[in-house]
Each structure stands twice: as C-alpha cells, then as structure tokens.
Amino acid sequence: MSGITTGNNTSTVITNIGELMTQDLEHRVLKDAAVVIEGERIAWMGSSADAPSADEKIDAGGRAVLPGWVDSHSHLVFAGDRTAEFEARMAGESYSAGGIAVTTGATRSVSDEELTRLVRERVAEAVSQGTTYLESKTGYGLDVENEARSARIAAAEVDEVTYLGAHLVPAGADAEEYTDLVCGPMLDAVLPHVRWADVFCERGAFTEDQSRRVLTAARNAGLGLRVHGNQLGEGPGVALAVEFAAASVDHVNYLSDKDVAALAETWAGWDPATGAGTKGTVATCLPACDLSTRQPLAPGRELIDAGVQIALAANCNPGTSYTSSMAFCVTTAVLQMHLSVHEAVRAATYGGALALGRESGNDVDGERAVGSLAVGHRADLHMLKAPSATHLAYRPGIPLTHSVWRAGVRVV
Numbered sequence: 176m177s178g179i180t181t182g183n184n185t186s187t188v189i190t191n192i193g194e195l196m197t198q199d200l201e202h203r204v205l206k207d208a209a210v211v212i213e214g215e216r217i218a219w220m221g222s223s224a225d226a227p228s229a230d231e232k233i234d235a236g237g238r239a240v241l242p243g244w245v246d247s248h249s250h251l252v253f254a255g256d257r258t259a260e261f262e263a264r265m266a267g268e269s270y271s272a273g274g275i276a277v278t279t280g281a282t283r284s285v286s287d288e289e290l291t292r293l294v295r296e297r298v299a300e301a302v303s304q305g306t307t308y309l310e311s312k313t314g315y316g317l318d319v320e321n322e323a324r325s326a327r328i329a330a331a332e333v334d335e336v337t338y339l340g341a342h343l344v345p346a347g348a349d350a351e352e353y354t355d356l357v358c359g360p361m362l363d364a365v366l367p368h369v370r371w372a373d374v375f376c377e378r379g380a381f382t383e384d385q386s387r388r389v390l391t392a393a394r395n396a397g398l399g400l401r402v403h404g405n406q407l408g409e410g411p412g413v414a415l416a417v418e419f420a421a422a423s424v425d426h427v428n429y430l431s432d433k434d435v436a437a438l439a440e441t442w443a444g445w446d447p448a449t450g451a452g453t454k455g456t457v458a459t460c461l462p463a464c465d466l467s468t469r470q471p472l473a474p475g476r477e478l479i480d481a482g483v484q485i486a487l488a489a490n491c492n493p494g495t496s497y498t499s500s501m502a503f504c505v506t507t508a509v510l511q512m513h514l515s516v517h518e519a520v521r522a523a524t525y526g527g528a529l530a531l532g533r534e535s536g537n538d539v540d541g542e543r544a545v546g547s548l549a550v551g552h553r554a555d556l557h558m559l560k561a562p563s564a565t566h567l568a569y570r571p572g573i574p575l576t577h578s579v580w581r582a583g584v585r586v587v
C-alpha cells in the first residue's frame with residue numbers, strides 16, 4: 176500500500192490489552208494481554224504482567240486488539256460512481272452486469288495520475304478502518320491498454336492484484352473474440368503486474384465455456400485463480416472453481432447442495448488445527464454487496480457447518496458495494512448470517528489470508544503471515560475503541576477503529 180514505510184527496527188510493547196483475539200491456529204483469545212512488535216514482526220505475545228520492556232511502551236487501556244482486516248476482494252481501480260443505478264435498484268430494479276460498462280467508460284476517460292489518486296484515496300479509507308492487507312482487481316479497462324494500466328496502477332498501491340479482463344464483454348465486441356483477447360494479448364500485457372486471475376462467470380457476463388478458457392489460459396501463465404460465481408443465480412461458477420482448484424470462489428449467494436458438498440470436499444485433506452495438508456477453495460462472502468444488490472445473503476453459516484473455510488470481504492466497487500468497511504461486513508455476518516463474533520472476525524482476517532495464500536509465513540515472496548497474530552507473523556494489528564470484538568456487532572455502525580499497525584508501523 177502506498178505511503179506506508181515498512182521495516183523499522185525499533186521495538187514496541189503494547190500492554191493492558193483487554194482482549195487479544197489472535198485468530199491463530201489455536202484460536203486463542205487472551206485476556207489482560209501484551210504484544211511486542213519488533214521491526215515488522217510480532218516478537219512476543221503473552222500476559223500483560225509478564226511483558227518484556229521495549230523502546231516504546233503503549234498502554235491499550237483495556238481495549239481489544241485483533242489482526243488487521245484482510246480484504247481479499249475489491250475493485251478499486253475505477254473512476255466515477257453509479258448513484259443513479261443504485262437509486263433505481265432501491266426503487267425495485269435488479270442488478271445486472273451491464274452497469275460495469277458505465278464505469279469502464281468513466282475509468283478510461285481519466286488520466287493515470289487521476290486514477291492513481293482515486294485508488295490511493297480508497298486504500299487510505301480502508302486503512303483508516305483497520306484494513307492492513309488488500310487485494311484489488313482490474314476489470315474496468317476491458318481493452319489491452321486500459322487493463323494493463325489498471326494492473327500497473329493497482330500493483331503500486333495494493334498488496335495483491337487480480338486480473339479481471341473477463342469482467343464484461345465490452346459493448347459491440349464479439350464474446351468469443353473478446354475471450355480470445357482476454358486469454359492472449361491482454362493477459363500478456365497484465366502479467367508483469369498481477370498474481371491472480373478472476374472471471375465473472377454469470378449470466379450477462381461470461382459463460383461456462385468462456386470462463387473455462389480464461390481460467391485455463393491464466394493457469395498456464397502461472398497465475399493463481401479466483402472466480403466470481405453464483406452471485407445472481409445458481410450456475411457453474413462454484414463447480415468450475417472447484418474443478419480448477421481456485422483459491423477462492425466469491426459471492427456464492429445461490430448454492431445447490433452439490434455446490435456446498437463440492438466446496439466441503441476440497442477441504443477434506445486440510446487440517447484446520449495445524450494448517451497442514453492440501454488447501455481447498457475458500458468461499459468468500461460479500462455481505463455489503465448482498466445488501467446493496469438485494470440478493471439473499473450468502474449462506475456463510477451453512478458453509479462453515481459443512482466444513483468449508485470462508486472469508487468475508489468488502490468488495491468495494493461503484494456498482495454493487497460502494498464501501499470498504501470490513502467492520503460493516505463483520506457486523507452483518509453476525510447479525511444476519513448467524514456467525515459468531517469469533518467466526519466473523521476470523522473470516523475477515525485469517526479467512527482473507529487463506530483466500531490469498533498469505534496465511535503461512537512460507538509464501539513465495541518470503542513475506543510474513545498476515546491475518547492472524549502469532550510470534551513471527553507480520554505485525555498487522557487493529558486496536559478497537561472497545562473492550563472486546565463483540566462490540567463490532569453489539570454497536571453496529573459505530574466507528575470502532577482506535578489505532579492500526581501495518582507491518583509494525585503505526586498507520587492510524
């Protein structure tokens with residue numbers, strides 16, 4: 176993320192933490208706790224009474240501390256907004272993929288500098304609410320030049336970039352020819368900037384066959400895979416994500432019993448107590464989007480009960496979910512999706528890290544684990560203006576972020 180320096184060498188001890196929700200593999204919730212940050216990593220965690228000294232000492236005053244949010248699904252590279260479409264929807268219109276074209280027009284019309292400024296502003300908004308690790312997709316360029324530009328700008332501003340040339344077939348284009356472009360020259364142009372590829376597999380967007388072509392080309396290019404699936408109705412998105420061993424399938428509003436079973440099966444060889452074994456496909460639920468599009472909330476409770484690992488993400492974009500508030504998603508997941516506070520916070524931290532392959536310290540770039548608090552993990556901390564994480568649901572709508580550390584640096 177821009178404007179944040181990582182890797183200082185000083186140490187900080189935060190004492191008198193009322194509740195430290197670690198979201199580590201043991202699901203520890205420590206009372207009267209302390210954390211020591213050294214450089215960009217967590218160096219020590221334990222009882223406040225036993226805390227070692229450090230260069231800087233901060234008294235949390237009994238407040239709760241949790242991992243920074245890991246927002247694994249957003250579309251931040253855009254210009255303009257879609258207020259009129261939102262108003263029409265609130266008056267009874269249904270959401271359809273076609274609105275993406277409006278944002279594509281607005282996005283193409285602004286300069287690189289303006290687009291960068293807009294993305295930076297959105298990243299800052301997310302960080303100010305406790306987000307410390309952020310993914311963004313492309314997908315409002317939809318030609319080679321503008322998709323490459325979106326990928327380049329995103330790569331400079333966020334932690335993870337996903338290529339979403341397969342977001343909508345642009346007006347006037349032939350769907351098969353456009354899919355060829357997405358799988359060929361457009362993919363080549365974005366490749367230096369992205370780690371993931373995604374496809375909007377939905378009626379009005381890309382068919383099963385077209386989606387399969389996109390996923391195959393992206394996999395052959397060495398990208399990790401994600402799928403927008405089952406947002407507007409039952410369809411092939413989840414099955415495709417499972418077939419391609421995608422890291423995540425996102426939206427998942429309309430699931431058949433077969434879809435839930437197939438997702439659960441992907442996790443059968445993974446041990447949640449140790450994180451060992453073969454990871455499956457995370458189901459990423461986007462409750463702010465579900466409310467804004469008046470879709471049924473994704474069945475997060477059912478998925479967890481079936482053994483599926485889920486993530487919660489804000490899906491910030493101008494069409495379906497114009498918010499970067501992970502706290503709002505957690506609140507909704509508890510109040511409306513029947514997750515416990517611990518489960519909802521886990522899905523918005525550890526779950527997002529799982530969906531992005533950043534839950535382990537042994538990742539390809541050698542970065543430290545994000546989304547959970549343990550010695551050696553990246554010091555991404557979110558202190559609340561509250562004594563426990565329960566207040567996120569108990570006090571809906573109240574801005575509860577007190578302070579935020581990202582990679583050991585205090586950013587809020």
Ligand SMILES: N=CN[C@@H](CCC(=O)O)C(=O)O
Pocket residue numbers: 250272274275278375403406464490492493494495496
């Ligand atoms: N569903 C597809 N893509 C976005 C919305 C895009 C738009 O309408 O601008 C989403 O994740 O909700």
Ligand SMILES: [Zn+2]
Pocket residue numbers: 248249250403490
């Ligand atoms: Zn999306």
